[in-house]
Amino acid sequence: MPPKQRKDRPTKRRFAGNRYTGSLKKACLEDEPALQDEDEEACASAKKYKQTSSAANCVMIPHTLPYCTLVDEDLLNEAVEDAKDWNLMHGNVMRTAEAPGSSEVVNYAPFLLYPSPFPRVGLQEAKRVQYAVNKLIHSVATDFTFLEEVLQSVIEVDVFTRKLLEICRTVHKEGTSQEIHFGMLRSDYMFDTNTKQIKQIEVNAIASSFAGLASKVSMFHRWFLERQGWTVEQTDKHLPENTAASGLAKGLIEAWKLYNKQDAVILFVVEPETRNIFDQRDIEYEVYKQQPQVRIIRCTMSKVSKASLDSNSKALLIDGKEVGVVYYRDGYAPDQYTSDEVWQTRLKVERSSAIKCPSIQYHLAGTKKVQQVLSKPGMLERFLDAEESALVRKTFVGLYSLDMGEEGDAAVAMAMENPGKYVLKPQREGGGNNTFGEAIVDVLGPISDTVERTAFILMEQIHPQSHSNYIIRAGNPPHVENVISELGVFGVVIGRGKELLLNEQHGHLLRTKMMGVDEGGVAMGYGAIDSPYLE
Numbered sequence: 001m002p003p004k005q006r007k008d009r010p011t012k013r014r015f016a017g018n019r020y021t022g023s024l025k026k027a028c029l030e031d032e033p034a035l036q037d038e039d040e041e042a043c044a045s046a047k048k049y050k051q052t053s054s055a056a057n058c059v060m061i062p063h064t065l066p067y068c069t070l071v072d073e074d075l076l077n078e079a080v081e082d083a084k085d086w087n088l089m090h091g092n093v094m095r096t097a098e099a100p101g102s103s104e105v106v107n108y109a110p111f112l113l114y115p116s117p118f119p120r121v122g123l124q125e126a127k128r129v130q131y132a133v134n135k136l137i138h139s140v141a142t143d144f145t146f147l148e149e150v151l152q153s154v155i156e157v158d159v160f161t162r163k164l165l166e167i168c169r170t171v172h173k174e175g176t177s178q179e180i181h182f183g184m185l186r187s188d189y190m191f192d193t194n195t196k197q198i199k200q201i202e203v204n205a206i207a208s209s210f211a212g213l214a215s216k217v218s219m220f221h222r223w224f225l226e227r228q229g230w231t232v233e234q235t236d237k238h239l240p241e242n243t244a245a246s247g248l249a250k251g252l253i254e255a256w257k258l259y260n261k262q263d264a265v266i267l268f269v270v271e272p273e274t275r276n277i278f279d280q281r282d283i284e285y286e287v288y289k290q291q292p293q294v295r296i297i298r299c300t301m302s303k304v305s306k307a308s309l310d311s312n313s314k315a316l317l318i319d320g321k322e323v324g325v326v327y328y329r330d331g332y333a334p335d336q337y338t339s340d341e342v343w344q345t346r347l348k349v350e351r352s353s354a355i356k357c358p359s360i361q362y363h364l365a366g367t368k369k370v371q372q373v374l375s376k377p378g379m380l381e382r383f384l385d386a387e388e389s390a391l392v393r394k395t396f397v398g399l400y401s402l403d404m405g406e407e408g409d410a411a412v413a414m415a416m417e418n419p420g421k422y423v424l425k426p427q428r429e430g431g432g433n434n435t436f437g438e439a440i441v442d443v444l445g446p447i448s449d450t451v452e453r454t455a456f457i458l459m460e461q462i463h464p465q466s467h468s469n470y471i472i473r474a475g476n477p478p479h480v481e482n483v484i485s486e487l488g489v490f491g492v493v494i495g496r497g498k499e500l501l502l503n504e505q506h507g508h509l510l511r512t513k514m515m516g517v518d519e520g521g522v523a524m525g526y527g528a529i530d531s532p533y534l535e
Contacts, residue, residue: 080470080478083224084108091282092216092529094275101273109213110528112512113470113478115221115239116485118532122191122198123240123508126489129395130505132388133187133203134493139383140370141181141361142498144172146382150373151364153403153454154427160334161367161427163343168360171350177314180501182255182325182357184208184248185366185491186509189395190464190484199462200395201486205366206332206358206429210522210529211244211490212282214509218242218531238534240508244490247506249286251492254502255325255355256294258494264324267316267354268298271330280329297321301330305345309352316352323354332363332429367427372399372457398460402453411458412448415440423459432526436461466515471528482515485530508532 087093087108094109095102140146147168155162186208189198219242222235256266266287268280284296299318307318316323326349330336337343350360364370374380375396380389400411415422424435424443435443447453464484471481488509494502513527522529 076478079224080113080472082227083111083113083220083472086220086223087111087216090216090219091278092213092220093278095277097275100275103277106278107474108472110471110473110522111217111220112483112528112530113472114224115531115533116469116483116510116512117465117467117535118485118487118510119191120534122189123487123489123532123534125395126187126189126198126487126508127505129391130185130187130489130491131503132384132391134183134185134491134503134505135388135500136374136380136383136392137183137185137203137205137362137365138181138493138495138500139498140374141183141359141365142495143383144168144361147361147364147370150370151367154367154369156454157452158427158455160337161364161369163337164360164364167343167347167350168364170347171360174351177351177353178355178359180255180258180355180494180496181359181362182251182355183362183491183493184251184327184357185493186211186488187491188486188488190462190486192397192462193465194463198395198487199397200371201462202368202371202425203366204429204488206363207329208488208490209276209329210279210488210509210511211248211507212279212286213276213522213529214488214531215242215245215282215507217529221531221533240532240534242507242531244507244509245282245286246290247490247492247504248283249290250506251494251502251504252283252287252325252327252357253291253294254492255357255494256291258501259324259355261322261324262293264322265318266294266296266325266327267304267318267323268296269304269326269328269330269349270298270300271336272300272302274329295321301336301342301345304349305341307345307348309348314351314353316349316354323352325355325357326352327357334428366429368425368457368459369427372401372459375399397462400458402456402458404451404454408453412444412453415444415458416448421461423461424456425459426456469512469530471512471514473528483512484515485510485512485532486527487532 092109092111093106096105096107099105148165151161151165155165183205186204188201188204190201191197192199218239222239225235225239226232252266256264268284270277270280274280287294287296297318304318307316307323309316316326331346337346346360349356358366375393380392384392400407400414402408402411415424419440420437422440424440426433444453444456464486466482466484468480469483470478471483472478488511490506490508492502492504492506493500510530510532511522511527512530517526
């Protein structure tokens with residue numbers, strides 16, 4: 001039976017001022033006892049009701065958050081509609097799968113109704129280590145000998161990585177026209193329940209996405225909870241500020257300033273069709289907000305192929321405009337290189353004096369093979385000091401080479417014997433590329449004794465804490481899901497030669513997916529955009 005309702009609280013859902021009200025709505029803040037006082041009795045009833053009622057009679061917000069709320073279906077559905085409208089109105093949107101090349105019809109990007117719990121210490125540690133990760137990627141990228149040695153086994157079988165390295169070799173041999181390297185990175189982690197620490201999944205070195213939309217969802221969750229009666233003090237305490245979009249825009253402006261030509265443009269290299277255009281636009285408009293005189297142009301690889309190089313200055317010229325900074329939101333996956341002309345275009349840009357985000361060296365430094373080699377004892381110390389090395393190494397899980405030889409044979413045997421413990425990872429960005437669990441046997445088994453296996457690395461699975469929340473996705477009714485979350489932390493790094501000119505951390509992304517779903521990419525349809533509720 002539902003708990004007895006207080007007479008001064010109506011049983012039907014109503015709007016009152018700027019808050020949701022309702023008989024079953026109770027905020028029971030166990031770490032904020034001062035807020036319980038007059039609602040203590042109702043909160044106790046709510047807890048009891050949570051234990052005895054069925055999902056058919058009520059719906060609960062995430063039980064792992066430090067408050068409990070019971071709502072009837074009408075209240076939930078109206079709150080969800082309100083949430084959808086906020087996200088549409090404030091730009092957490094994507095183009096539709098049916099028309100990825102048009103903004104005539106858009107919908108909200110999938111999001112979580114409530115912020116998901118994440119350990120405060122985990123976010124703090126991820127932000128702290130990002131400065132060392134930025135330095136590491138830059139140091140690896142400027143060590144051509146290291147890159148060539150590490151990727152030697154991979155390029156024997158991985159055509160995509162081989163062609164990237166060939167461009168790197170060409171530019172290295174000819175001599176670079178631009179000594180400045182620029183990266184807008186995203187390091188992805190899960191908080192591992194076995195070790196009680198963040199563990200690194202990967203470092204994204206090219207086209208790191210969702211800084212824009214993640215900033216929107218962080219604002220949404222703050223608004224949504226305050227609509228339900230939370231105070232500003234509560235949201236300030238538990239919902240961290242997210243400066244991802246403004247921080248990446250700042251990075252683009254700093255790189256543009258270093259190019260030191262007021263009339264130079266920033267070039268966004270974009271896909272011919274993309275659902276995620278508004279995430280890109282958010283960064284673009286933030287650049288205009290911070291530096292109105294900057295001009296940004298958007299071109300596909302096909303359009304960039306028609307650009308010219310000044311024979312003396314190596315300036316990259318598109319329609320008569322000199323390009324100061326190139327920001328890739330394309331060029332991270334093999335299927336985006338549809339012809340030799342596209343490869344020649346990438347080489348042309350690398351030969352130019354434009355500052356590239358990323359340079360071909362940064363792109364290669366973000367490969368999974370580099371990640372695996374850096375996890376070996378003593379390897380981080382080649383690029384970082386002792387304190388920085390310890391910080392980064394603490395985030396590693398087991399990473400294993402599949403190169404030919406005894407070490408690789410042992411890794412294959414481990415994977416085939418206990419596939420559920422591992423992830424098989426190729427040298428790819430963009431989501432949807434990894435192999436999990438029993439499927440590893442199907443992929444690795446036929447190539448276990450061949451050189452083809454060297455295209456992959458083996459990584460131990462991370463074990464995140466699950467929790468409950470509502471994934472709001474177009475066309476799907478809201479209901480409680482058992483979900484897990486993945487934290488991304490953004491970094492901006494600029495260097496000239498071996499010297500670091502800028503090393504900053506800006507904002508975060510939380511992506512959440514249903515338990516049992518292996519991949520987590522939002523654009524690929526696996527996950528949804530979230531923000532952390534710090535515990």
